[in-house]
Amino acid sequence: MNRTFVKRSFWTKKNAFPIAAFLTLTAVALLAPVYIKILFPLHVLIMIYLYSALGTSWNILSGYAGQISLGQSVFVGVGGYTSSVLFVSYGVNPWLGMIAGALLAAIFGWLIGKPCFRLSGRYFAIATMAVVQIAYIIVTRWEFVGGARGIYFPLKNWGLRFFAFRAKAPYYYIAFGLMLFSFLMVLIIEKSHIGYYLKTIREDEDVAKALGIDVPKYKAIAMAFSTTLAAMGGTFLAQYLLFADPDSLFMLSIPIMLLTVMGGTGSMFGPLIGAGVLIPVQEYARAYWSGSGQALDQILYGLIIVVIVILQPRGLIGIFEGARRRFFRSEAAQTKTPQREGI
Amino acid sequence: MELLEIRGVSKRFGGLAAVDSVDMYVSRGEIVGLIGPNGAGKTTLFNCVAGHCGITGGEIYFDGRRIDGMSPNEICAMKLARTFQIVKSITRMTVLENIMVGAFMVSKRIPLAREWAREVMDFCGLSPLADAKAGSLTIGDKKRLEVARALATEPELLLLDEVMAGLTGKESRDAVELIYKIRNWGVTVLMVEHIMEIIMPISDRIVVLDSGTKIAEDTPEKIARDKKVIDAYLGSAA
Ligand SMILES: Nc1ncnc2c1ncn2[C@@H]1O[C@H](COP(=O)(O)OP(=O)(O)OP(=O)(O)O)[C@@H](O)[C@H]1O
Ligand SMILES: [Mg+2]
Numbered sequence: 001m002n003r004t005f006v007k008r009s010f011w012t013k014k015n016a017f018p019i020a021a022f023l024t025l026t027a028v029a030l031l032a033p034v035y036i037k038i039l040f041p042l043h044v045l046i047m048i049y050l051y052s053a054l055g056t057s058w059n060i061l062s063g064y065a066g067q068i069s070l071g072q073s074v075f076v077g078v079g080g081y082t083s084s085v086l087f088v089s090y091g092v093n094p095w096l097g098m099i100a101g102a103l104l105a106a107i108f109g110w111l112i113g114k115p116c117f118r119l120s121g122r123y124f125a126i127a128t129m130a131v132v133q134i135a136y137i138i139v140t141r142w143e144f145v146g147g148a149r150g151i152y153f154p155l156k157n158w159g160l161r162f163f164a165f166r167a168k169a170p171y172y173y174i175a176f177g178l179m180l181f182s183f184l185m186v187l188i189i190e191k192s193h194i195g196y197y198l199k200t201i202r203e204d205e206d207v208a209k210a211l212g213i214d215v216p217k218y219k220a221i222a223m224a225f226s227t228t229l230a231a232m233g234g235t236f237l238a239q240y241l242l243f244a245d246p247d248s249l250f251m252l253s254i255p256i257m258l259l260t261v262m263g264g265t266g267s268m269f270g271p272l273i274g275a276g277v278l279i280p281v282q283e284y285a286r287a288y289w290s291g292s293g294q295a296l297d298q299i300l301y302g303l304i305i306v307v308i309v310i311l312q313p314r315g316l317i318g319i320f321e322g323a324r325r326r327f328f329r330s331e332a333a334q335t336k337t338p339q340r341e342g343i
Numbered sequence: 344m345e346l347l348e349i350r351g352v353s354k355r356f357g358g359l360a361a362v363d364s365v366d367m368y369v370s371r372g373e374i375v376g377l378i379g380p381n382g383a384g385k386t387t388l389f390n391c392v393a394g395h396c397g398i399t400g401g402e403i404y405f406d407g408r409r410i411d412g413m414s415p416n417e418i419c420a421m422k423l424a425r426t427f428q429i430v431k432s433i434t435r436m437t438v439l440e441n442i443m444v445g446a447f448m449v450s451k452r453i454p455l456a457r458e459w460a461r462e463v464m465d466f467c468g469l470s471p472l473a474d475a476k477a478g479s480l481t482i483g484d485k486k487r488l489e490v491a492r493a494l495a496t497e498p499e500l501l502l503l504d505e506v507m508a509g510l511t512g513k514e515s516r517d518a519v520e521l522i523y524k525i526r527n528w529g530v531t532v533l534m535v536e537h538i539m540e541i542i543m544p545i546s547d548r549i550v551v552l553d554s555g556t557k558i559a560e561d562t563p564e565k566i567a568r569d570k571k572v573i574d575a576y577l578g579s580a581a
Contacts, residue, residue, distance in 0.1 A: 193447045193456065196436075200444050203433045210393060210427070212419035212448045212496055 029176060033169040042168045044283045046240065048275045049175035050233055054252065055260040055271025056182035057229035062257070063265030064189065065222035066202025067117070068125045071132030072230055073253040077246070078105040079231025081139065084151045084244035094163035098235035105231035109223045117219045136250045150245025151238075163239045171240050178236055179272070185225050186268045198222055199266070255282070262308050264317025273316045278304065344407050346371045346500055346531055347392070347423075352401035352411075353555075354387050361387040363555035364401065369500065374522065374532045376546030376563070378539075380575060383552040385535045386428050389502050393425040394418040406499065419448065424498035426489040428505045428535075434478030438469055441477050441488055445495030460495055466528070467491040467521060483514040487521070494525065501525065503534040507541055519545055543567060551575065 029045075036042050058072045082104050083097025092100070112131055116124040140148045158164050165171060189195045197218045200208045208215050238244040255278070263274025278301070285300050308316060347369040354362040362384045369375050377385050390396045392403055394415040403411040410418050424445075433441050439460055443453075446460040464470050467487055472480065477488060486506045493501060503522070507515045519541060526532055536542040542549070543563040551559040551566065553575040559566060566572055 192453065193451045196440065196444050196447065199436065200433055203435065204431050206395065206415075206427070207431045207433065209395070209415035210419060210425055211445045211492065212416045213444075214416050 030173075033172050039168055040283075040287065042172055044280050046168065046172050046175045047283055048272075048279045049172075049179040050236060050240075051256065051259060051275040051279050052272040053175075053178045053182040053229060054233045054256045055263065055275055056179075056186060057226045057233065058256050059260050059265060059267075059271050060185065060189065060198075060229070061222050061226035063260060063267075063270070064195065064202065065198040065219055067113075067121060067219055067222065069128045069226075069253075070125050070257070071128035071130075071253050072226075072256050073250050074128070074132040074135050075105040075109060075227045075230035076234035076237065076252055076256075077132075077135060077139065077250040078108050078227075079234030080238040080244050080249040081145055081151075081234070082231070083235040084153070084238045085145055088151050088153060093161070094235065094239055098163075098232055101235050102228045102231040105227040105234075106224050109227035110220060113220055113223045117216045132250060132253055136246050139246045139250065146245070148246065150243050150248075153242045155242065163235075164242065171236075174236065175240075178232060181232075182229055182271075183268060185229060189225065190268065194218065194221060202266075258305060262305060262315055264315030267315075267317050269320070270315055270317045273320070277308075277316060344404065345369060346406060347533070348402075348404040349388075349392065350402045350404070352388070352391060352403060353399050354384075354391050354396065355399045360555045362391060362398075362552075365552070365555075365557050367550050367557060367560065369531060369533050371499075371531055372526070372529075373547045374526055374534065374545055376542040376549045377533060377535045377552065378537070378542060378549060379552035382554075384555040385552055386504055387555075388552070389425055389504055389535070392418075393423065393502060419496055419498075422497065422499040423502070424493040424496045424500075425502035426486075426493050426504055426506055428508075430482070430485045430489050432477035432480070432485050432488055434476065436477055437474050438477055438480070438484075438488055439464060439473045442469075442491050442495045445492040448496040463491050463495045466524065467494065468517070483510050483518075486510065487518070490521065490525075494530070498530060500531045500533065503532060503536075505535050505537065507536055507538060515541060539567075 032045060033042060036045075054072070054076065057075070058069060061072075062068045079098070079101035082101035083092075083094050086092035086097040086100060087094050112127055113124070116127045139145055145151065153164070155164075158166055160170065163174075189198065197208065197213050200211065200213060201215055201218060205215055234249055237249065241248060259274035259278045260271045261274070262278060263272065263276075264270030281304055282301055289300075345368040349365055349367045351364045351366060352362060353360060353364050365384075365388060377388070379385055387396070391398045391411070392405075394410065394413050394417070398411050401411070402409060405418070405421060405423050408421065410421065410423070413421075433444065436444075439457070442460040442464050443456050446456040446463065449459050450456050461470070461473075464473060467490060469484070469487055469491055472484060477485070480488065486509075490501075490503065490506055507518050510518060515538070522532060522534070522545060534542070534546075543566075546563055549559075549561060549563050549566040550557060551569075551572050558571045558575060559569050561569065
């Protein structure tokens with residue numbers, strides 16, 4: 001039983017493609033605000049990054065750990081409202097507010113998860129759905145947090161220190177940073193035992209327990225990652241809109257879930273791909289047609305979802321993975337021949 | 344004290360006593376066979392020992408410590424591992440990744456866990472399938488993977504639930520070979536098996552369950568001639 005440590009090179013052919021792609025895309029993304037001077041496309045990109053991060057928050061809990069959350073928006077709301085209330089009522093800096101919101105959301109998530117995680121998965125799904133409804137009603141009636149009107153920021157202090165800008169470019173970079181942070185979280189999970197454990201829990205909890213996995217503990221870890229990220233997205237959204245109201249922070253569960261499922265659950269770039277397709281549709285459709293009051297934007301949105309589900313049930317990431325498999329086919333054919341010639 | 348001691352253990356499901364005050368033990372280094380007709384309570388007894396279901400009576404000791412009431416993961420951490428009668432491979436993971444999940448009990452560091460998993464994979468003859476998705480394996484290889492994954496947690500006692508059911512002649516000969524190897528590696532084995540030609544020669548001692556109760560316990564030679572055992576099997580066949 002001598003366990004030896006073999007260092008494998010990071011710069012393999014298998015890694016070269018994702019690394020090159022990542023660096024290129026990052027460079028393009030960072031330069032975008034320099035070239036895009038029209039506000040609307042920039043707004044759409046900001047939303048893509050934000051929803052990618054929010055999708056990832058759902059993906060960690062539901063895609064990796066298999067604990068389907070039907071009310072992910074409650075953590076977005078807790079994050080956004082915490083920083084907004086702290087800022088408007090107590091003058092607390094929004095950056096600090098973001099940390100406070102993330103902590104509160106994590107505690108909130110722990111309180112929801114604690115009783116549910118010992119039961120079967122559907123209790124958790126139902127609980128999250130109920131909690132977001134209750135939270136929505138409470139916030140709507142609670143005058144201290146602005147009730148149905150919401151909280152409007154005093155537009156006095158601008159700049160990085162106050163997390164408030166007149167231009168879109170700074171928001172763009174912060175949203176991009178938030179998305180990178182979400183990828184970092186996924187990377188930490190995927191490149192450690194946590195990822196293996198979460199996937200095992202998702203597939204079969206009995207197997208997980210039999211292999212020594214403390215199931216409630218690892219569900220709680222997934223919950224902590226997930227809620228923190230959702231809450232940070234909530235603070236960002238409030239700072240971007242410069243107000244917080246129940247509809248814009250507590251009603252995002254369905255799009256968050258949908259775009260992740262569209263893009264591909266349990267994979268790092270699924271949420272970004274899903275957001276990249278659905279958010280432009282949503283935002284442009286809303287901008288061009290919503291005024292007519294015919295809900296045409298909703299219909300188009302629905303149509304696209306139906307088409308994706310029919311063509312690519314595994315999510316859009318399936319297309320990308322298919323392409324990558326073709327790219328590496330020759331290599332795979334040499335190394336991965338699952339043939340056993342006796343023992 | 345023996346490695347595993349089961350004292351008067353019962354498990355009732357409503358009115359049905361699936362396991363009824365069973366006493367048995369397993370000593371270090373043994374291969375013990377647990378047999379009995381379908382529905383005798385063998386899997387239920389495994390579930391009780393491994394902590395997957397609570398017991399309704401009795402006590403279970405492993406390595407000198409009382410384990411009934413503990414959760415399966417705590418019991419696994421005490422170095423008691425089990426396989427499932429109905430194989431539960433993580434189909435979307437590769438063979439190596441499946442084994443790594445067990446190997447994290449030895450080290451949480453990926454490179455160390457991977458090396459250890461490779462060693463276990465080699466030991467179980469699964470290396471040629473390292474990168475195959477577990478869902479694509481034949482039933483024989485799935486059962487082997489089930490054993491490898493449990494073995495990767497580095498157990499002192501391994502509970503094997505019908506790892507040879509549904510295997511071809513060659514596959515079950517390989518499996519017998521593997522079980523001897525596991526014992527020689529220093530792991531004690533308690534195994535359930537229906538195929539008498541396999542369980543009889545391999546076991547040091549046989550325990551027979553029927554309708555939840557222990558009806559016999561002896562060396563394979565004597566069990567083969569035991570009237571109660573023959574009746575139980577003929578009775579269930581009739
Ligand atoms: N979760 C459960 N709820 C109710 N009854 C159960 C449950 N699990 C097992 N039983 C019953 O307990 C009895 C023993 O079942 P068990 O699976 O332990 O038998 P077994 O000896 O493993 O049989 P086999 O050889 O077919 O695997 C059976 O009558 C079964 O129907
Ligand atoms: Mg059984």
